[in-house]
Amino acid sequence: MASTSKRDFALDEQRRDADHESFLAHRRMRWLKIALGISVIVLLAYFLIDVEPRHNGGSWFGYTLGTIGLLLIVWLSLLGIRKRKMTEGRWSLKAWTSAHVYLGLALVVIGTLHTGFQLGWNVHTLAWALMMLVIVSGIYGISVYATLPERLSTNRREMTRGQMVEALEAIDRQLDNAAQPLDRDDADLIIAALEQDAFRAGMTARLTGRYPGCKTRRAQSAFASDGSEEHERVNALLGRRKAQLDQIRRQMRLRALLEVWLYIHIPATIALIAALIAHVVSVFYYW
Numbered sequence: 001m002a003s004t005s006k007r008d009f010a011l012d013e014q015r016r017d018a019d020h021e022s023f024l025a026h027r028r029m030r031w032l033k034i035a036l037g038i039s040v041i042v043l044l045a046y047f048l049i050d051v052e053p054r055h056n057g058g059s060w061f062g063y064t065l066g067t068i069g070l071l072l073i074v075w076l077s078l079l080g081i082r083k084r085k086m087t088e089g090r091w092s093l094k095a096w097t098s099a100h101v102y103l104g105l106a107l108v109v110i111g112t113l114h115t116g117f118q119l120g121w122n123v124h125t126l127a128w129a130l131m132m133l134v135i136v137s138g139i140y141g142i143s144v145y146a147t148l149p150e151r152l153s154t155n156r157r158e159m160t161r162g163q164m165v166e167a168l169e170a171i172d173r174q175l176d177n178a179a180q181p182l183d184r185d186d187a188d189l190i191i192a193a194l195e196q197d198a199f200r201a202g203m204t205a206r207l208t209g210r211y212p213g214c215k216t217r218r219a220q221s222a223f224a225s226d227g228s229e230e231h232e233r234v235n236a237l238l239g240r241r242k243a244q245l246d247q248i249r250r251q252m253r254l255r256a257l258l259e260v261w262l263y264i265h266i267p268a269t270i271a272l273i274a275a276l277i278a279h280v281v282s283v284f285y286y287w
């Protein structure tokens, strides 16, 4: 468990940066243009086409938009499968992600106009709300992809993840040595700090960067140096350990922020598909 998270942490960040490099600008924003085109056509049609007594999901126009919306959602959901197969070229992952983002945004227009704004407390509106939740989380996702990688590399200060881990291990070895002459109580404080796995952190700790149970900080505040050379050395090493932990934790925090939205985006997609099935089934059932 602990070793897995440590290996995750040490994964190369370059790959991640490259994956998301300018998928927004892919092919001079081809998919932005296509998505805008679709949205404008749908909007114009909505205002030009007369539907009696008023626009709703049950008119021919409503059915058309609903069907397009459903097909689009199914296709957007397939990105998860597509992501795991790497290929280059016309339908590279970048092209696919670019289309995903812009067509996903076009769903705001398609899905909302399909409803004719007849929203209420029912399973139909649940589908609409889930669709909006998926879209909003997606917008958060691309905003963090645009800003966090830079903050990650600033925090890294030229160090690779592996080097951060090694630096911590080197401090730990020195601390272990320096703690040998300490009396029992003090040694216990240091041992507790050393035994605490730096990479075992819950989601809340990762996201907030707050570690209330941090035994290194506890050791720092409880260890009372008597001014002797040995004690001062332990003190300094504890300070260095804390600083190294802080850097690693900032890195884990940024990584967590970079990933957390997918914990909304993906489950909400699954809920959306379930709600849509219920919507379509209930619509045909009461037809």
Ligand code: HEM
Pocket: 056, 057, 058, 059, 062, 063, 065, 066, 067, 069, 070, 073, 110, 111, 114, 115, 118, 119, 120, 122, 124, 125, 126, 127, 128, 131, 276, 279, 280, 283
């Ligand atoms: C983008 C996906 C879709 C979303 C977000 C969505 C959402 C909604 C909402 C919120 C309404 C208004 C419900 C009401 O009048 O209280 C509605 C109505 C309707 N939808 Fe959808 N829908 C989608 C796809 C579909 C599909 C694929 C179909 C048909 C195959 C469909 C058929 C209908 C029908 C017939 C109505 C009218 C129901 C009525 O007036 O009682 N919808 N939809």
Ligand code: HEM
Pocket: 073, 076, 077, 078, 079, 080, 081, 083, 097, 100, 101, 104, 105, 107, 131, 134, 135, 136, 137, 138, 139, 141, 142, 262, 265, 266, 269
């Ligand atoms: C209802 C519409 C949408 C659905 C159903 C949907 C669904 C999905 C699914 C299933 C994935 C695969 C996640 C994975 O397996 O890791 C995904 C990825 C992604 N979605 Fe969406 N999405 C929608 C709209 C959007 C929108 C509007 C945006 C941005 C504005 C967006 C941005 C992204 C990005 C950037 C990824 C790639 C994540 C990565 O590679 O790390 N999505 N989406």
